[in-house]
Amino acid sequence: MNKSFVSADDVAKRAGVSRSAVSRTFTPGASVSEETRQRVMEAADALGYHVNQLARGLMRSESGIVCLVVSEMDTPYRARLVRALTHELQTAGKIAMLINTDRSDGSVDGALRQTLHYRADASILLSGLPDKAITRLCLNSGQRIVLINRDDDIEGPFRINLDDGQAARVAVSAFLRAGCRRLAFANSDVGTPSLMARERGFIAAAAEFGLEVMVVRHGNTVYESGRKIAQTLFTEPKRPDAVFCVNDLMALGLMDGAKHDFGLHIPEDLCVVGFDDIEQSAWTSYSLTTFSQPVDEIVKSSVAWLQSEATTGGVRSVSLHAPLIWRKTIRHKSVGA
Secondary structure (H helix, E strand, O other), X not given: OOHHHOOHHHHHHHHOOOHHHHHHHOOOOOOOOHHHHHHHHHXXXXXXXXXXXXXXXXXXXXXXXXEEEEOOOOOHHHHHHHHHHHHHHHHOOOEEEEEEOOOOOOHHHHHHHXXXXXXXXXXXXXXXXXXXXXXXXXXXXXXXEEEEOOOOOOOOOEEEEEOHHHHHHHHHHHHHHOOOOOEEEEEOOOOOHHHHHHHHHHHHHHXXXXXOEEEEEOOOOOHHHHHHHHHHHOOOOOOOOEEEXXXXXXXXXXXXXXXXXXXXXXXXXXXXXXXXXXXXXXXXXXXXXXXXXXXXXXXXXXXXXXXXXXXXXXXXXXXEOOOEEOOOOOOOOOOOO
């Protein structure tokens, strides 16, 4: 028998049970005796039968598909978030469909529109980079939407943001207690809402103490941009003695530039704080003090909302706390930071 055309009726015939018994066997929570279940599963395995969950879901107007709209998938933080989200979605019985939005041409819009043909139930937008039109496209198709670190001014989605302003204030306070007074902020040119919120928060917190912040932006939020910014910052007549980097990758690049290109010692000559708490930040060569992205909370909040009944109407949001992980790039740790 051609396994591509095995039906539930074929399984029922081989197992010696009714067609409805086969259906109940493959329906979670349905009532079926253990003996019948065993016979059906043995027959299904022998014939190579698999339930068409997509067709079954479409009969209920649900496909179980959740699109993950992602940029910068090769960065450690994004890879970690995608890994955690796909695992949680699979555990919840969902199917994750990945859309790469790194390219700026029409391929992104085309890829997302193609997912609509599969009647995806929901989309999770993992960064502020994809155009806001993508959010509206998903909503207009009837999808439930989760926005992570975005500022789309649209009713309906569930928003998850970090308290970037609070993190910036903590960073300023930590630098001041370390005796730093010449502050700088290292950012990329990407300009996503979360990155710019950290920059604005840091400038505002420093201003409360009468301090100005030297802001340098360059390229993407990657290691190489940190190295480039180091060249700019540390050739200044009054080089900074503390730098808050918008993410860990840039912080690692800046630290290497400071040490290897300018002979600076960290934290004696320069204090550095990053953001994300990627695996590399804990490596002995860096031991970077950084803010930890609450990945587990982001993932659980996203999937729980998608599974809840109250997923329509109005704007709902959560603001999550990113704790500071103390390591060795600030001269000392103070109680109460």
